[in-house]
Amino acid sequence: MMIFRVQVLLLLLLSCLSAEGLVTSKVKQDAGKKYGQRAQNRFTDIQKSLLDKLQNASDIKKLNFVNTWVNAIKYKSDKSIYGVNDYWATLYEFVGKNKGDCEDYTIAKYYILKELGVNPRRMKFTYVIYKDRKGKRISHMVLSYLKVAKPKSRKDILILDNNNRLVLPASKRKNIVKVVKMINGDTGPKSKKWKKLEANMKRKKL
Secondary structure, eight states: OHHHHHHHHHHHHHHHHHTOOSSOHHHHHHHHHHHOHHHHHHHHHIIIIIIITSTTSOHHHHHHHHHHHHHTSEEOOHHHHHSSSOOOOOHHHHHHHTEEOHHHHHHHHHHHHHHTTOOGGGEEEEEEEEEOTTSOEEEEEEEEEESSSSOSSGGGEEEEETTEEEEEEGGGOTTEEEEEEEEOTTSSOOOHHHHHHHHHHHTTOO
8 A cells, every 4th residue: 555655655756756837936936047937928928928828718819918028028139149140049048038930939929829729730840932122032041730631722821920010811821932842850850950049948048
């Protein structure tokens, strides 16, 4: 009987350890130390305004609120922030620094929505060709949400884009002229970038 109780206690302890949330007290404290009080406040706001309030909301409401919150962060190129042409920042680096590029917006939205219970199989990192207001074609990344498991048309795919405050079906995003590819290393083959991102997210790299 005693052995059984010890096993139960160990299982409960392990489950508590594995259930560590996306935004912890340590993350907030460490963000405050590294980036200042405003950074700590941003992580507190993610917890209060998104993770706490949206748990029981519909996927569509979650998509819209998370898209709006993340899009408020400033756009800056990887070159200006990290000194390299391409870098996938963690949610923690992106929110801590309060700046990042299109991949960083996509990553942050993905992990917040996943924490909110949105099925990761419905979310794809999507490389696209985007046409800006001057008509210039630019390589870009957005987060796609599949309204159905196997979309039959662009109407079945919603786009979360740092260049647009609205979550719209791909069919209404005429400035996205081409989808290059969709990836999701969380539920499929992992690229080197995804493996590195995953490792950095697990250790909550700020």
